[in-house]
Amino acid sequence: MKEEVKGIPVRVALRCRPLVSKEIKEGCQTCLSFVPGEPQVVVGNDKSFTYDFVFDPSTEQEEVFNTAVAPLIKGVFKGYNATVLAYGQTGSGKTYSMGGAYTAEQEHDSAIGVIPRVIQLLFKEINKKSDFEFTLKVSYLEIYNEEILDLLCSSREKATQINIREDPKEGIKIVGLTEKTVLVASDTVSCLEQGNNSRTVASTAMNSQSSRSHAIFTISIEQRKKNDKNSSFRSKLHLVDLAGSERQKKTKAEGDRLREGININRGLLCLGNVISALGDDKKGNFVPYRDSKLTRLLQDSLGGNSHTLMIACVSPADSNLEETLNTLRYADRARKIKNKPIINHHHHHHH
Structure with missing residues (x-):
């Protein structure tokens, strides 16, 4: 008997960073205001948007994490998949929020982002659950x-053997991708650092690549009750830092640059189409997951088997008003998506 799965909406946290010195020097004004005690933001003096959480420029990393992200992580231990997705224009604070530039020296820094905090919390919870065995x-x-x-793979030529497959039991699988088994928080952080370095190396060669690529850090968790060997849970946790969402300016890009621009935006364009299709009330609506690698990889996260949080990042500067409005509308549509998270029981069959 299939359990009837209730739809659970994608949750959205809006995060507004402070004005930066460049914006202040250029005389920018703040075009967003926040309603105290309400998860609401007002653009200019008229348009207002409501989300699940709204974090104004004074909000610290720890509060963002404790309020919006930690509850999701607790669900992972019950066997649910979870996804945290940072969206917004370049320079709006996505990588800062996610911790996509983390290095070990920052360990005790209050400014560390979501991914290092997730790692700390996971191992704290694992250490409490002594009646379970974990494989991460x-x-x-x-x-x-x-x-x-x-x-996580040093040789660049491996890219060609990576394929996306759909497994009826396990959902989307990526074949050929390095998976490292981690035993403690510091191993896990090393993987994050190593990956961030690979990203950075590429970025100097390719003009700030991080704003033009999507990064997905995934932790797969299997937990088995020690005295009950044949029942276990499997969950996947995706932590995603998306490419900058700004509209392609009408530049005179040619050849490779133009193709690159089209491809970078392809993932986000398809993501927008998927979000629109899923947020639409029409039953049996076609969802174009297969139009890009990004939407394929996020197929379980959007409209599928996952508890999902989108952190929509914006700049408060009036010079970014148009991009900020685009992000606010996009985040508003994402809240209409209903996911169908189920507990991922995993039974071992002994022959």
Whole structure:
């Protein structure tokens, strides 16, 4: 008997960073205001948007994590998949929020982002659950120019053997991607650092690549009750830092640059189409997951088997008003998506 799965909406946290010195020097004004005690933001003096959480520029990393992200992580221990997705224009604070530039020196820094905090919390919870055995595996990939790059594999030529498959039991699987087994928090952080370095190396060669690629850090968790060997849970946790969502300016890009621009935006364009299709009330609506690698990889996260949080990042500067409005509308549509998270029981059959 299939359990009837209730739809659970994608949750959206809006995060607004402070004005930066460049914006202040250029005389920018703040075009967003926040309603105290309400998860609401007002654009200019009229348009207002409501989300599940709204974090104004004074909000610290820890509060963002404790309020919006930690509850999702607790669900992972019950056997649910979870996804945290950072969306917004370049320079709006996605990588800062996610911790996509983390290095070990920052360990005790209050400014560390979501991914290092997730790692700390996971191992804290694991240490409490002494009646369970855990197996954790980590992978880290980047989608750049519609190619999947394995950030935990030093040889770049491996990219060609990476394939996306759909498994009826386990959902989307990526074949050929490095998966590292991790035993403690510090191993896991090392994988994050190593991957961030691979991203950075590429970025100096390719003009700030991080803003033009999507990065997905995935932790797969299997937990088995020690005295009950044949029943276990499997869950996947995706932590995603998306490419900058700004509209392609009408520049005179030619050849490779133009193709690159089209490809970078392809993932986000398809993501927008998927979000629109899923948020639409029409039954049996076709959802174009297969149009890009990004939407394929996020197929379980959007409209599928996952508890999902989108952190929509914006700049408060009036010079970014148009991009900020685009992000606010996009995040608003994402809230209409109903996911169908189920507990991932995993039964071992002994022959």
